[in-house]
Amino acid sequence: MNWGSLNEFLAMGGYGFYVWGSYGVAALCIFLEVFFLNKK
Amino acid sequence: MTSDLFRFAAPQAFFPLAGKLIPWFSVLAGVLALAGLYVAFFAAPTDHQQGEAYRIIFIHVPAAWMSMFLYVVMACWAGIGLALNTRLSGMMASAIAPTGAMFTFVALWSGALWGRPTWGAYWVWDARLTSELVLLFLYLGFIALKSAIPDPVRSDRAGAILALVGVVNVPIIYFSVQWWNTLHQGASVSLTRAPSMAATMLAGMLLLALAAWMYSIATALCRVRAIILERERDAEWVRMTKDQMQAAA
Numbered sequence: 001m002n003w004g005s006l007n008e009f010l011a012m013g014g015y016g017f018y019v020w021g022s023y024g025v026a027a028l029c030i031f032l033e034v035f036f037l038n039k040k
Numbered sequence: 041m042t043s044d045l046f047r048f049a050a051p052q053a054f055f056p057l058a059g060k061l062i063p064w065f066s067v068l069a070g071v072l073a074l075a076g077l078y079v080a081f082f083a084a085p086t087d088h089q090q091g092e093a094y095r096i097i098f099i100h101v102p103a104a105w106m107s108m109f110l111y112v113v114m115a116c117w118a119g120i121g122l123a124l125n126t127r128l129s130g131m132m133a134s135a136i137a138p139t140g141a142m143f144t145f146v147a148l149w150s151g152a153l154w155g156r157p158t159w160g161a162y163w164v165w166d167a168r169l170t171s172e173l174v175l176l177f178l179y180l181g182f183i184a185l186k187s188a189i190p191d192p193v194r195s196d197r198a199g200a201i202l203a204l205v206g207v208v209n210v211p212i213i214y215f216s217v218q219w220w221n222t223l224h225q226g227a228s229v230s231l232t233r234a235p236s237m238a239a240t241m242l243a244g245m246l247l248l249a250l251a252a253w254m255y256s257i258a259t260a261l262c263r264v265r266a267i268i269l270e271r272e273r274d275a276e277w278v279r280m281t282k283d284q285m286q287a288a289a
Contacts, residue, residue: 002082009081013092018157022096022150026103029142030255037259040266 051128051268052277058261065261069254076247084240096154097241101229102249104147107175108210110140110256114182115207118200128264130196131271133203134186135264139256141179148172159223167216168224171209178206192271 003009012019048054080098087094114136121129151169152162163169182202189195212219217226228237229245272278 002086012095013086015091015093015095015157018093018153019095022099022153025149026099026146029146033139033142033259037262037266040263 049126049128051131051272052275054128055265055268055281058265062258062261065254065258069251069258072247072251072254076244076251079240079244079247084244085238090158093154093157096150098244098248100147100150100154101245102252103143103150104172105249106252106256107140107144107147107172108213110136110143111175111178111203111210112207114140115203118196118203121196122200122204127271128268130192130200131264131267132260133196133199134183134267135260136256137179137183137186138263139259141176141183143252143256144172144176144179148176164223166223167220168213168222171213171216174209175206175213178202178209182206 010016010020048057076098080095084095084098086092114133117129117136118133120126121133148169151172155164156162182199185202186195186199189198216222217224229242269278269282
């Protein structure tokens with residue numbers, strides 16, 4: 001286990017912005033693609 | 041057996057098959073993604089050089105692999121359509137392009153967010169980064185060109201030529217880190233050498249790469265169904281299928 005607490009997990013050793021910025025935008029892209037595909 | 045498989049080259053036969061396959065690939069994508077994310081965040085240890093910032097590679101590398109691979113698959117379908125005049129091939133190429141563009145964007149975006157803490161810059165005009173950006177433009181150009189030509193036959197033909205010319209960019213991306221002195225690091229995983237990374241890191245990356253494969257297949261099949269309905273809208277079977285779908289909904 002790498003993380004002692006939720007805050008530590010979110011902080012990502014000080015790289016939280018970069019790590020969650022990457023995963024967040026990737027998740028958003030996938031969400032948008034699936035959303036627009038279902039609308040077709 | 042072969043003739044059985046070729047039967048699915050007809051949009052009418054492929055449409056229900058794609059519909060049956062989509063749920064399977066979607067579920068596989070979800071399960072593999074969850075397993076991969078678990079390994080990426082909880083099983084894989086902290087990198088001793090890059091700290092936690094390295095965890096971006098678990099999304100970056102699968103997205104970059106998919107961006108190149110999907111382009112080659114797209115160009116293959118486009119080429120088959122151009123050579124054999126099969127209707128479904130051009131539709132498959134169109135169905136793959138948006139997912140490929142999405143993965144290319146994710147690869148560039150996550151790369152930028154990895155580059156800032158690691159190199160000190162979001163973007164540099166390095167051979168690897170520039171050729172990947174060209175790939176994004178190729179995808180967008182392919183989509184724009186195809187949608188600009190209303191006649192499906194001409195649209196498929198023009199798109200196929202663009203896709204086939206652009207395929208030369210894929211080996212340039214892949215080998216750019218060897219051919220030029222790039223800031224981007226060389227491949228950590230290749231077919232010819234043992235991977236230069238911890239086994240858990242590799243496992244997380246491969247799980248997410250497999251998830252990206254399954255996701256791409258599911259979205260491409262879903263999109264090709266929409267394209268089939270659109271293009272064959274005057275066919276009798278499409279009218280009947282649409283009536284059935286509306287009755288079920």
